[in-house]
Amino acid sequence: MTEQNATWHPSTQFIHENRQARSRYLTGTPTVQPIHASTTYIHQNSEALDRAFSGQTPEGDPAFVYARQGNPNAQVLEDALARAEGGVGAITFGSGMAAINAAFITAGLTTGTKVLASKDLYGPSIGLLQAHFQPNGVEIVLKDLCGPDVGDIINAEQPDVIYLETISNPLVKLADLDAISTAAHAVGAITIIDSTFATPYLVRPLEHGFDMVVHSTTKYISGHGDSTGGVVISAKNSLLGQLRGNANLLGAMLSPFEAHLIMRGLRTxxxxxxxxxxxxxxxxxxxxxxxxxxxxxxxxxxxxxxxxxxxxxxxxxxxxxxxxxxxxxxxxxxxxxxxxxxxxxxxxxxxxxxxxxxxxxxxxxxxxxxxxxxxxxxxxxxxxxxxxxxxxxxxxxxxxxxxxxx
Ligand SMILES: Cc1ncc(COP(=O)(O)O)c(C=O)c1O
CATH class of the missing domain: 3.90.1150.10 (Aspartate Aminotransferase, domain 1)
Incomplete structure (x- = not known):
C-alpha cells in the first residue's frame, strides 16, 4: 500500500506516487513498481482466495484475482489519479472512449433518461451518444453549455445527466463549472466532465461539485505519445462501486504495460x-x-x-x-x-x-x-x-x- 504525505504539493505527489512507507521497505525494494503481467493470482489458501474475490486482503490491501478485474499497475495508477483529482477512487480503461462509455452507463443512461450535453464535445463522444444511446431511447439534447445562461438551460431542460468538457475542442471554450454543478444539483442531475485538456494540474472539477471526471490519459497525463488509456474518477463511493462492476463487464481494462507507461508520464x-x-x-x-x-x-x-x-x-x-x-x-x-x-x-x-x-x-x-x-x-x-x-x-x-x- 502507498502512504502519502497529504501536505505535499501535487507536483511532488505525482513523482512519489507508489512510494511505500519506510517501515514496509524490504532490502532491495525497487523504487519503481515492476510490471505485473500476470493474468491470474494465487492466494495462501481457498479461504483467502474466496476473500480476494471480494477485492481485499485481511490487511485491507487490494487483492487481485484476475487481471480484467484489476491489476497492480492499474491499481497504483488509479490511486494516484483519484488523489490527483480529489476523488474517492478511480477506474482505468483501455482508452478514453472506453472510460466515457463506462461513465455514461454508470450514470444510468437507459430508455427515458435525458442527457444534456455540450454541443462542443469531442466528435466521437457525440457519436457515442447519438449512435448507441439515442437508438435505445435515451434523449440527447445538445446545447451551448459555455455561455452565461447555462443555469437557465439546465433548469429548462431538467436533464438526468449533464456531460461536457472542461475546455472544448477545438475552440478552447470554458464552462462555468460552479454554475453548472449548482444548477445540476437543483434538478438532481448527475454531472460528468471530460477534463482531458485541463488535467488535474490546472483544475479539479470534483472540487467544483461534479460527480465524475473522465480523462483520455492518452493525452497530457501520459504525455509521450506512446500509450492509450482512459480513467473515470468518482466523487462518490456509490458511483465508484457501479463503475467497478461495469468496467469488469465491459472488459475494456487497462493493461499493466500501458498503466506502467501512464504512471511514468504522470511523474512529470x-x-x-x-x-x-x-x-x-x-x-x-x-x-x-x-x-x-x-x-x-x-x-x-x-x-x-x-x-x-x-x-x-x-x-x-x-x-x-x-x-x-x-x-x-x-x-x-x-x-x-x-x-x-x-x-x-x-x-x-x-x-x-x-x-x-x-x-x-x-x-x-x-x-x-x-x-x-x-x-x-x-x-x-x-x-x-x-x-x-x-x-x-x-x-x-x-x-x-x-x-x-x-
Ligand atoms: C477531449 C477528448 N476526450 C476523449 C478522447 C478519446 O480518447 P481516446 O483516444 O484515448 O479514446 C479524446 C481523443 O482525442 C479527446 O480529445
Missing part, C-alpha cells in the same frame, strides 16, 4: 504542463500579431470570451497547452500548404504530447460534420488546432513563422 505532468502552458501563451501572442493569421482562440488571451472565467478556474494563470487559429486565407488548400511546410511541428492527430502537434479539425475530429454544421460551431475552413509541445519556444515560433510565410 506538473513540469510538462507548466512548459506546455507557457509555450502556448507565447505562441498565442505571436500568432495574434502575425499578418497571415485572422484569429487566435486561446483562453489566456484577454480577448477570449471566457478569459475572466479561465483566470478564476485554472491554476496559477496556466491557460492550457492547446490553441486554435484561423488563417487569413480561409481555405482547406491554404491549410494543407501551411501544414506541409511545417518542419518541427508534427502534422498528426492527438494532443498533449511532448512534441507540438498540428491538426485540421475538418479533416480529423470534426470530419463527419458537414461544412455548415462545422460553421455553426464556429469551426471555419481556415481553422487549425495546435497542441503546443515542450520544445524550445524559439524553435516552435520559427517553424510556425516560416510555414505561415510560405
Amino acid at each position: 505532468l506538473a513540469l510538462r504542463m507548466e512548459r506546455h502552458c507557457s509555450n502556448a501563451y507565447q505562441v498565442a501572442h505571436f500568432l495574434q500579431q502575425h499578418s497571415s493569421v485572422e484569429r487566435v482562440y486561446y483562453p489566456g488571451l484577454s480577448n477570449h470570451p471566457q478569459h475572466t472565467l479561465a483566470t478564476r478556474l485554472l491554476s496559477d494563470e496556466m491557460y492550457g497547452g492547446l490553441l486554435s487559429f484561423e488563417l487569413k486565407e480561409q481555405t482547406r488548400e491554404a491549410v494543407y500548404a501551411f501544414m506541409d511546410r511545417l518542419q518541427l511541428c508534427l502534422v498528426a492527430t492527438s494532443l498533449g504530447d511532448v512534441f507540438s502537434l498540428v491538426s485540421y479539425p475538418p479533416m480529423s475530429s470534426h470530419r463527419t460534420l458537414s461544412e455548415s454544421e462545422r460553421h455553426s460551431l464556429g469551426i471555419n475552413a481556415g481553422c487549425i488546432r495546435l497542441s503546443v509541445g515542450i520544445e524550445h519556444i524559439d524553435d516552435i515560433l520559427s517553424d510556425l513563422d516560416q510555414a505561415l510565410r510560405g
Whole structure:
C-alpha cells in the first residue's frame, strides 16, 4: 500500500506516487513498481482466495484475482489519479472512449433518461451518444453549455445527466463549472466532465461539485505519445462501486504495460504542463500579431470570451497547452500548404504530447460534420488546432513563422 504525505504539493505527489512507507521497505525494494503481467493470482489458501474475490486482503490491501478485474499497475495508477483529482477512487480503461462509455452507463443512461450535453464535445463522444444511446431511447439534447445562461438551460431542460468538457475542442471554450454543478444539483442531475485538456494540474472539477471526471490519459497525463488509456474518477463511493462492476463487464481494462507507461508520464505532468502552458501563451501572442493569421482562440488571451472565467478556474494563470487559429486565407488548400511546410511541428492527430502537434479539425475530429454544421460551431475552413509541445519556444515560433510565410 502507498502512504502519502497529504501536505505535499501535487507536483511532488505525482513523482512519489507508489512510494511505500519506510517501515514496509524490504532490502532491495525497487523504487519503481515492476510490471505485473500476470493474468491470474494465487492466494495462501481457498479461504483467502474466496476473500480476494471480494477485492481485499485481511490487511485491507487490494487483492487481485484476475487481471480484467484489476491489476497492480492499474491499481497504483488509479490511486494516484483519484488523489490527483480529489476523488474517492478511480477506474482505468483501455482508452478514453472506453472510460466515457463506462461513465455514461454508470450514470444510468437507459430508455427515458435525458442527457444534456455540450454541443462542443469531442466528435466521437457525440457519436457515442447519438449512435448507441439515442437508438435505445435515451434523449440527447445538445446545447451551448459555455455561455452565461447555462443555469437557465439546465433548469429548462431538467436533464438526468449533464456531460461536457472542461475546455472544448477545438475552440478552447470554458464552462462555468460552479454554475453548472449548482444548477445540476437543483434538478438532481448527475454531472460528468471530460477534463482531458485541463488535467488535474490546472483544475479539479470534483472540487467544483461534479460527480465524475473522465480523462483520455492518452493525452497530457501520459504525455509521450506512446500509450492509450482512459480513467473515470468518482466523487462518490456509490458511483465508484457501479463503475467497478461495469468496467469488469465491459472488459475494456487497462493493461499493466500501458498503466506502467501512464504512471511514468504522470511523474512529470506538473513540469510538462507548466512548459506546455507557457509555450502556448507565447505562441498565442505571436500568432495574434502575425499578418497571415485572422484569429487566435486561446483562453489566456484577454480577448477570449471566457478569459475572466479561465483566470478564476485554472491554476496559477496556466491557460492550457492547446490553441486554435484561423488563417487569413480561409481555405482547406491554404491549410494543407501551411501544414506541409511545417518542419518541427508534427502534422498528426492527438494532443498533449511532448512534441507540438498540428491538426485540421475538418479533416480529423470534426470530419463527419458537414461544412455548415462545422460553421455553426464556429469551426471555419481556415481553422487549425495546435497542441503546443515542450520544445524550445524559439524553435516552435520559427517553424510556425516560416510555414505561415510560405
Ligand atoms: C477531449 C477528448 N476526450 C476523449 C478522447 C478519446 O480518447 P481516446 O483516444 O484515448 O479514446 C479524446 C481523443 O482525442 C479527446 O480529445
